[in-house]
Amino acid sequence: MSGRGMSAAAQREARASLAQSFLARFEGLKARLPGDARAREAAALAFGERGLPGPRDEAWKYTNLRALAGMAFHEPFTVVAGCNGLLDRLPAIAAPRLVFVDGRLRQDLSRLPGTMRVSGFAQTPDFGTLVHPEREPLAALNTMLAQDGAMISVAEGVDAGTLVLASLAADVHGRPVAFHPRHRVRLARGARLTLIEISLGEGVYLHNPVSEVLVGQGAVLTHVRLQDEAPGAFHLATLYADIAARGTYDGFALNIGARIARTEIHARLGGENAVAHLNGAQLLGGTQHADFTSVVSHEAPSCTSRQTIKNVLSGKSRGVFQGRIEVARGAQKTDGYQMNQALLLSADAEIDSKPELEIYADDVKCSHGATVGALDADQIFYLRSRGVPEPEARALLVRAFLAEALDPIADETARTCLDEAVERWWERQAA
Amino acid sequence: MLEIKGLKADVDGTEILKGIDLAVPTGEVHAVMGPNGSGKSTLAYVLAGRDDYAVTGGSATFDGVDLLSLEPEARAAAGLFLAFQYPVELPGVGNANFLRTALNATRRARGEPELDAVQFLKLARAETRRLSVPDDMLKRNVNVGFSGGEKKRNEVLQMAILRPKLAILDETDSGLDIDALKIVAHGVNTLRGPDFSALVITHYQRLLDHIIPDRVHVLAGGRIVRSGGPELAHELEAHGYASVAAEAA
Numbered sequence: 001m002s003g004r005g006m007s008a009a010a011q012r013e014a015r016a017s018l019a020q021s022f023l024a025r026f027e028g029l030k031a032r033l034p035g036d037a038r039a040r041e042a043a044a045l046a047f048g049e050r051g052l053p054g055p056r057d058e059a060w061k062y063t064n065l066r067a068l069a070g071m072a073f074h075e076p077f078t079v080v081a082g083c084n085g086l087l088d089r090l091p092a093i094a095a096p097r098l099v100f101v102d103g104r105l106r107q108d109l110s111r112l113p114g115t116m117r118v119s120g121f122a123q124t125p126d127f128g129t130l131v132h133p134e135r136e137p138l139a140a141l142n143t144m145l146a147q148d149g150a151m152i153s154v155a156e157g158v159d160a161g162t163l164v165l166a167s168l169a170a171d172v173h174g175r176p177v178a179f180h181p182r183h184r185v186r187l188a189r190g191a192r193l194t195l196i197e198i199s200l201g202e203g204v205y206l207h208n209p210v211s212e213v214l215v216g217q218g219a220v221l222t223h224v225r226l227q228d229e230a231p232g233a234f235h236l237a238t239l240y241a242d243i244a245a246r247g248t249y250d251g252f253a254l255n256i257g258a259r260i261a262r263t264e265i266h267a268r269l270g271g272e273n274a275v276a277h278l279n280g281a282q283l284l285g286g287t288q289h290a291d292f293t294s295v296v297s298h299e300a301p302s303c304t305s306r307q308t309i310k311n312v313l314s315g316k317s318r319g320v321f322q323g324r325i326e327v328a329r330g331a332q333k334t335d336g337y338q339m340n341q342a343l344l345l346s347a348d349a350e351i352d353s354k355p356e357l358e359i360y361a362d363d364v365k366c367s368h369g370a371t372v373g374a375l376d377a378d379q380i381f382y383l384r385s386r387g388v389p390e391p392e393a394r395a396l397l398v399r400a401f402l403a404e405a406l407d408p409i410a411d412e413t414a415r416t417c418l419d420e421a422v423e424r425w426w427e428r429q430a431a
Numbered sequence: 432m433l434e435i436k437g438l439k440a441d442v443d444g445t446e447i448l449k450g451i452d453l454a455v456p457t458g459e460v461h462a463v464m465g466p467n468g469s470g471k472s473t474l475a476y477v478l479a480g481r482d483d484y485a486v487t488g489g490s491a492t493f494d495g496v497d498l499l500s501l502e503p504e505a506r507a508a509a510g511l512f513l514a515f516q517y518p519v520e521l522p523g524v525g526n527a528n529f530l531r532t533a534l535n536a537t538r539r540a541r542g543e544p545e546l547d548a549v550q551f552l553k554l555a556r557a558e559t560r561r562l563s564v565p566d567d568m569l570k571r572n573v574n575v576g577f578s579g580g581e582k583k584r585n586e587v588l589q590m591a592i593l594r595p596k597l598a599i600l601d602e603t604d605s606g607l608d609i610d611a612l613k614i615v616a617h618g619v620n621t622l623r624g625p626d627f628s629a630l631v632i633t634h635y636q637r638l639l640d641h642i643i644p645d646r647v648h649v650l651a652g653g654r655i656v657r658s659g660g661p662e663l664a665h666e667l668e669a670h671g672y673a674s675v676a677a678e679a680a
Contacts, residue, residue, distance in 0.1 A: 377483075382519035385479050386529075386589065387507035387537035396532060400523030 006066055012054060014069035019051040021072065022178075026144045033147065035125025043133040043143035050137045059136075062320040062352040063262055063291040068234050073178035073206055076102030083109075086168040089200055091417045097164035102205070103179025104148045115160040116193065121149030121182045128184050128212040130240035136264070139238050142210040146182035149209075153184075154191040156216075162194040162413060167209070169201030169233065178206035185211065187219035187247075194222040194411050200257065204232040211239045215247040217271065222250045224414040226421050229257035231286070238264045245271025245300070252409055253280040254418050255290045256425040262291040269296070269303035269331075276303075281310045281405050283425045284317035284349075291320035298331040298364075305335070310405040311342040312398055313349035314429055323368065324356040331361045338368035343375065343401050345394075345429075395426055432456050433478075433597055433628060437489035440477045447473040449653035450489065455597070455646075457494075460619070460629040462639055462664060465650035466672040471632045472516055474650070475601040478630075479513040480506050493597060507533075508540030510596030514586040514603045521573035526585070529573045530555060530592055537593060558591045562618050579606035587618035598622070598629040604638035616641030636668040649675055 006014065026033075026044050033040060052069060053060035083101050087109060090097075096113035099106050105120040112118055125146075133140035154160040171177055187193055199207060207229060215221050229235045235258040241249050253263045267276045282290040296305045311319035321340040342351035355368040375397050383393035402422060409415045438451040447470045455461045465471050477484045478491060480503035491498045498506055521529060535545040546554065552569075559566055564584050574582050583603050590598055603615055619629060619642050631642055639647070639661065647663040648655045649672070657663065657675060667675055 376519075378519050379521055381481055381503060382515070382521070383529075383533070384503035385481075385507060385513050385515075386533035386593065387504050387540065388533055389504045389536060390502070392532070392536065393504075396524060396529075397521070400521060403523035 011066045011069060014066065015052040015054055018069050018071065019047065022141055022145065023048055025075070029145070033145075034122050036127055039127045040144055043140045046134045047137060047140035047144055050140065053137050059293065059322070062322070062354070063260065063289065065260070067260060068206065071176050071204070071206070074172065074175045076104070076172065076177040076179050083168050083170060086170065086200060086202065090164075090166055090198060091420060093162070093164050093196065093413055093417065095162035095164055095196075095413065097166055098150050099166045099168065100148070100150075100181060101168045102170065102177055103167070103181045103207070105150065113160065113163055115158060116152060116154040116163070119151045121151055122147060124151050126151060126184060127182070130212045130214075130242055130266075131210055132240070132266075136238055138208055138236050139210050142180040142182060142208050142238070145180045146210070147180070149182035149184070151184050152193075152195070153186040154188060154193050156188040157190040159192040162196060162411070165195060165197045167197075167199040167201075167207060169199070169205045169207055169229070171203030171205050174203065176204040176206070178208065180208045180210070183209060183211040185221065186214045187216050187221050189216040189218060191216060191219045194414065195224070196414050196417060197223070197225040198228070198417070199226070199235060200228045201230045201233055203230055205230070206234045206236070208236050209238075211237070213239060213241040213249065215241065215243040215249050217244045218246040219244070220248045220250065222411055222414070223252070224409065224411065224418065225251070225253040225263075226417060227253065227255045227257055227261055227263070228421060228424075229261070231257070231259060233258045235261040237262065239266070241265065241267045241276070243267065243269050243271070243274040243276055246273045247271065248275040248277075250277045251279065252277070252418075253292070254421055255280065255282040255284075255292070256421055258288065258290070260289045262293065265294040267294070267296045267305070269298050269305065270300055272300050272302050274300065274303045276305045277408070278305070278307045279309065279405055279408070281312070281402055282319050283312045283422065284319060285314045285429050286317060287315065288317045289320070291322070293320070293322040295324045295326065296336065298325070298327045298334040298336065301331055302333040303331065303335070305337070307338040308405050309340045310402055311340070311351055312345065312401065313342060313351060314345035316346070316348040318350045318352070320352045321370075322354045324358065325366055325368070327359040327361050327364050327366065329360045332363040334361060334364040334366065336364070336366040340370045341401070342372045343398065344372065345375065345398075391430065398426065433491070433493050433630070435489070435491045438474075438477070438491055439486070439488035440473060441485045441487055442473065442483065446487070447653055448477065451650075451653070451655055453648060453655055455628045455630055457628055458625045459645040460623065460631060460642060461646045461648060462631045462633060462644040463648050463650050464633055464636075464664065464667055467634070469650045470653045471650055472601055475513055475599050475632055478599055479503060479511065504536065505540070507593075508537050512590050512593055512595030512598045514583075514590060514598065514600040516601040516603070516605065518574050518582040518586055520575045522575050524573050526571055526573050527552070527555060527569040530569070530589060533589070534592055555592060558588060561621070562588055562591060563614055564588050580608065580611040583607055583615060584611060587615050591618055591622070594622070596626060596628065598627070600629065600631045602632055602634060604633055604635065612638060613641060636664040639664045
């Protein structure tokens with residue numbers, strides 16, 4: 001069932017029915033689920049009341065989950081046969097790695113790091129303090145059903161190097177599965193970590209991760225995410241980050257996979273001179289839909305937030321950017337910048353952009369902008385007149401468009417990994 | 432040899448070229464001079480294959496190949512090069528990468544082996560030195576933040592690296608000071624030889640003091656109205672286009 005032709009009432013019913021099936025799963029599983037049972041019950045209550053977000057939810061205005069609502073999801077098997085093929089698709093990175101298969105940590109496929117403490121949520125469940133299940137329905141769904149995840153912590157002053165967090169997914173004999181991993185990354189004062197998160201898979205599934213990120217004073221987390229999920233997959237990721245004084249959260253998310261994807265980030269700059277970079281790129285084709293939604297809360301003076309989101313849209317794909325900067329009363333000398341740009345490679349592609357500023361301090365510098373355009377005919381002709389064939393000229397200009405977003409990524413391993421993904425995407429479009 | 436016969440072209444339904452006849456034998460440099468709006472740039476773009484011009488009649492062949500039937504990139508591979516009057520900026524594209532992509536694309540099309548980054552840089556550095564172009568021009572994004580003179584020099588650098596058989600220079604002298612003009616002229620003159628031809632489009636005679644043409648053609652109202660030797664450029668300079676065009680009519 002595609003759901004595209006469904007009436008509003010039928011869509012509502014489908015959402016309610018899927019929500020009911022998740023609630024029933026929770027009832028059946030709850031005695032065996034790890035961690036704080038009260039937190040789960042509260043999340044179940046919130047999810048029961050709100051259900052799956054629909055078009056009337058302001059935060060989901062541009063992303064309709066009707067295609068998801070038409071699905072029936074099953075529990076993932078604990079052991080997925082044939083995940084070697086998926087493992088082979090992971091970029092060859094020499095760093096330690098945590099490998100999850102259908103949301104479960106697989107120690108046998110992982111290489112544990114010596115520079116930081118790492119455990120599975122299944123063993124050391126901790127829902128943390130930043131997640132808002134009462135506000136975000138998918139965070140409620142995650143809190144209700146999370147079974148595993150990565151609990152990562154780096155001790156004070158330690159440079160922990162690079163860690164790969166891989167999520168491999170596969171449906172089971174063509175039956176869609178849903179999994180809701182719960183991750184937590186904690187960097188103590190002065191700690192450093194480069195976290196490269198890669199999501200890929202085969203078939204139809206819902207990957208609904210929630211991450212809590214705590215960046216301590218003067219700590220630096222470089223968080224590079226590559227979402228290359230299966231074409232039939234749903235990837236709805238919510239991240240909550242809290243950045244202390246002089247700390248930096250340097251985030252970049254590249255979305256090239258999934259049928260419907262949402263990258264939702266809530267970042268709180270809680271101490272003076274904290275920095276948040278919430279950059280990203282979405283490369284879409286066919287009927288893909290990807291939504292980049294962020295809320296940055298400047299709650300302390302002299303903090304900086306930077307956001308450049310680039311969309312390259314072909315076919316009938318649709319990109320969404322919702323960005324909100326909130327500046328609290330005392331957050332003077334706030335420096336906030338937000339830019340959303342879209343390159344439309346076809347007449348049927350679409351971008352929706354909704355920037356919002358909410359400022360309660362008087363001495364701030366906040367700006368935002370958006371641009372939409374096609375490839376420039378003069379630029380294409382210039383390249384062709386130099387002998388560059390048209391497809392190659394277009395590819396070169398698309399890469400150039402992305403360069404501004406990708407160039408600030410200083411970590412070479414991460415950059416290589418993203419560059420390769422961009423090439424893969426381009427080859428898929430050409431095919 | 433470039434052979435243009437009865438070439439007619441429209442822009443947005445307005446006829447700009449009204450039947451151009453022009454032949455540039457291999458090894459010769461010809462100048463096309465004419466007042467503003469005479470169709471000089473249109474002629475350059477039509478030969479290079481820009482698709483917002485509709486060719487409505489006539490032909491243009493290069494070494495017997497029908498240029499007008501080829502895609503712009505195939506014309507480049509056949510040895511044609513257009514130095515743009517207004518070189519295009521390519522933000523996010525490094526000049527060295529651009530030049531190497533262009534060189535390797537034409538080499539590929541001609542069945543020649545591609546150059547790797549090291550081989551290319553060696554070649555590019557030799558050319559920048561020869562043309563007194565600062566090395567950092569290779570590192571910058573293509574034409575982004577370049578002065579008018581730098582852009583024109585970059586066109587000549589591209590020409591030097593791509594080594595075309597036929598170069599069309601579309602008012603490459605406009606906006607250049609005398610030093611830059613000499614560099615551009617030097618770039619063209621060093622390519623001169625039995626296998627190189629050029630069509631130098633210009634409004635003024637001063638470039639032709641440095642690139643001495645074998646022939647000068649006057650383009651007015653979409654037609655070549657007069658042709659002659661290098662002295663014709665001086666005559667134009669002395670008496671203006673109006674009298675020359677009137678004399679021809």
